[in-house]
Amino acid sequence: MSRAPGVSVRLKLTLSYAGFLMVAGTLLLATVWVFLLRYVPDHARLGPGPSSPTRTDLLDAFAPRAAQALGFLLLFGLVGGWLLAGRMLAPLTRITDATRIAATGSLSHRIRLEGRSDEFRELADAFDTMLARLEAHVAEQQRFAANASHELRTPLAITQTLLDVARNDPSRDSSELIDRLQLVNTRAIDLTEALLLLSRADQRSFMPELVDLSLLAEEATETLLPLAEERGVTIETSGDITPAIGSHPLLLQMTTNLVHNAIVHNLPEGGAVWVTTTVHPETVALTVENTGGDLSPQLLATLGEPFRRGTDRVRTHHAGVGLGLAIVKSIAQAHDGTLALSPRAAGGLCVTVQLPLAPPSAGRNDPAR
């Protein structure tokens, strides 16, 4: 890190300290001088004896002492100022060192400045907090990249194996091969689309418009009705106009993911799903509740992370990629909202997305669809 050589803060503080001491010393000596003059007449030998001092005598006696005193003050000011400034600036050196370490890419170092709370301590604590958040964020990104590459490699590896088998055994039925290849390919496309959607939601690159969540709930339910019927799951939708501001396609995707989850991660038979939208004073909520197996709180805490899947995948025959809830979370956060998961007492899950209520000025009578 190169910068033009300048006067260091320590030197500046030292010079200010010594300068201030010199000014104070000079003023003090000047006061003493003025005070002394009062008692010494300004013309020579007016006094009774021949030994009466004159101003010149006084100046001769006073000036060298005053110069000595000022010299001492200068020395004292420079040394004392240098030491004091060093002590004062020591925390800054630690903060600078930590910043340099962080700049090299090592985010695990912390300053952990001890002592009473002052401006430096606040700066160091804020810096430590920033480092901790950055470290967690980078770790999450790395995990995500590793998982995404792994998931993307799997269909390609399966395709490779299927092609190898077909080449080594040309007499095999090719229609079966084509079916399996198509299945694997579809899955790879789904995964790539989900990843694209996730990055789009994270970037917040959408045009906000007025959206009625209750209409989205109906739309999503209608689309997924065939899947629900196939799995013997009933769906109930309720709620009046629920105005929010955001991207219609993203919020529809969010609702669809939630209803889809509620259908596929449900009881093997006789399952039920309830989709409700509600308006609160400052927020609106979309709640999707479903019957199902018991879910442990530990599992619930991690389900919103990308590529997390529960343990019921085999039973429900739903080979998801584990991005559905991560996408819901990203979309909710991109709309300044939150996602909350809570287990139902009777088994199953209750998922609630809260979004800010659309302001009345947003033309609620004409919700965009």
Ligand SMILES: Nc1ncnc2c1ncn2[C@@H]1O[C@H](COP(=O)(O)OP(=O)(O)OP(=O)(O)O)[C@@H](O)[C@H]1O
């Ligand atoms: N409504 C729900 N009821 C019970 N479990 C659920 C529900 N929603 C999600 N889960 C659990 O959370 C896990 C993660 O859900 P998520 O939607 O992220 O992935 P997925 O459904 O497995 O795959 P996909 O990416 O295709 O959605 C699921 O595997 C499931 O175990």
Ligand SMILES: [Mg+2]
């Ligand atoms: Mg899902």
